[in-house]
Amino acid sequence: MKPKAALILIDLQNEFLHPSGSFPILPDSQELLLSGLKGLVNSFRENKGLVIWVKSIYDAPKPESEKNLTKPKSFVDRTAFLLSSTHTGPNPCCTEGSFGAEIFAPISEELMNPQLDRIIIKHHYSAFKDTDLLQVLQAYGADSAELELYFAGLLSGTCVLASILDAARSTAAESFRLYAITDCLGYRRADSHQKALGKMEGAGVTLLESTQVLVTPKPPSLTIPKLYYVNGSIPSWRVQMALYEKGIPCHQIRMNVMSTPKPTRMPFFLSLNHRGKTPVFIDSDADKTTINESLAILLYLETYYTSPPPSSSGSSSSSSTSNPPSLLPPLSNRPSRAKVLRLIQETENLHYAYDALEEGFYEARDKDLDNNRESGVDSDSDMDHFVRNVRPGLLDALYRELDFWEVYASASPPDTSTSPSAETQNQKYIAGATDFSLADCAFYPILAYMRRRGFEFEICDGTGAGGGGDGTGKEDFGGRYPNLKKYYEAVWERESAKLAQPEGWAYGRCGQVNVFVGR
Template sequence: LYWVSGSIPSWRVMLCLAQKGLPYSRKRLRVMSTPKETRSAEFAAINPRCKTPVFIDEDGTVIIESLAILQYLETYYADAAPLMPKPAEKEKYKLALQRFHESENLHNVFEDMEFLYLPKWKETPNRERILEAYENTLAELKFWEGYLETSSFVAGETFSLADCAFYPNVAYLIHRGLDLEKEGFGALKAYYERVRGMECAADALP
């Protein structure tokens, strides 16, 4: 697995691999160096987009994009701690699949919000954009708060592929400074603590 430290997409894949108990080798790429290791000719030959994560299976299959990798792992390693309901369980399967893809809604809105937790964020030229990201993030978190008020995990009472996709988003926001309790997201805070206490979460910290 080619990965980058602090990367939500990389974190998603590591969480899935850890929960499934699949052994794998890690190849960390550094992006704070110059030139970035993701821009090397060696890595570009593997993924021309020069982005992580990239998963290379034992048979040489190369797959990019975190959500695609998660679905690949569940498809070809379903017997290793299944993370999706059986398709025959249509309602449960539908919900898990839906939440899995919904996780991108949160991932897509909070990027500029990171600057909100800098000491002098009000002095930045992007103040309005930061506030907009903050408002959009809270609006999106309200959906997830509602989901988690009625279930232990985002798609029911069982940890699923949807949690692999979603949890790193929340954990990252908390790491950057978001106070879920202060913002009124008690169910989300309980969910965060629940998943953080799982062995797979401890094993998957990027």
């Protein structure tokens, strides 16, 4: 059954497009938008399907005396705000009966067809909020297994984005295939526009240009793989390091899990990973092979992106790169290969030990914040209990696990005959070898993440770690983890470590939260 298609055009009104409008978009954006629409709308109506014009009508701003000027402290998520909000700024925008609310004349006179098109009036940023747009679409696509929704208009970072995210999380999302027409999106700031495109892609939206729309829509054939990742996530970080080490070109799509709705909980992403977790790697082979779980992805990359590629009964992967290095010892070296494979799995012991510490810290802190909001009195009873009675045991377990890794990092290379230089011999990685391996991809991000959260190689919290137990974090163990420190610094010299470093993070620097000695 051939899918139906609808073109949803948002807020093409004088307020944003006419020279006298209060909120004009950038001139370059407007020129591209009008040019793209001119070649798109009539052809879409004739060849593909329904054209829907969405028009905003906002209330006039309230007097200052009637405004609630205090926003709740918990208000931090602008995406959630976009989905349900309406214009509340000090300057009127698209008010009822105003010139600014009218559709821009070159569009209304040349492109609109009132006899064939639908017009939707909205009062919020999202075209689905308190309108019948969803019902119109469901009725239009009732006899089709799939409905293709193409979004254009403005502004890309507010009304278009809010409408797309609402479509992606709607009850009908499984029957929608979403597209954004990039040259037909208006914006006032280029940086906001680029961020909006990233959020759209993260919600499973395919980005197209207007000239591509009239081609029979298919999921775009990948020329390079895709990686859905979360910035600063240990599992995502592991895969990114392997991709950079092996030189694998990859389209990396950042998932902003601090936004609401979470892009990883949207139907599109859940169809890739029903657990709603990153990373997700989509290969560029004929089957668009999708694989989840970071350690599984590491082994997959080693299997299909290593030169020479392993033999198989089928055709070789179309996504292989030229001469990607192997990150496992050769098959002929069974002991070394077995060691690396063991260490890859063993990294999860450290991962779990650290997660227990961080989860306990945040649970105690969040309980105190909730109690303080309810009572109006500053208190840290839950955090005090955690610091005195819970954290010492969690630190003890974590440090005992790290003691194993300190030994692993101190092991001498098993064979230095092939690497005679002193510089190479001193380049010891976690498998006790001179060669960087998948074990390092699995382990280094955990160590680097802990550094971000306050871990010190020389100074450890005395509680439960063999010190005085005062909990100040000032007890000096004379360098409890000198080999791990050398290892950490050695890995940082690799280009892959720098490229995979989370955006906004400084090497070796603690962030705003210190779970080791903080409160």
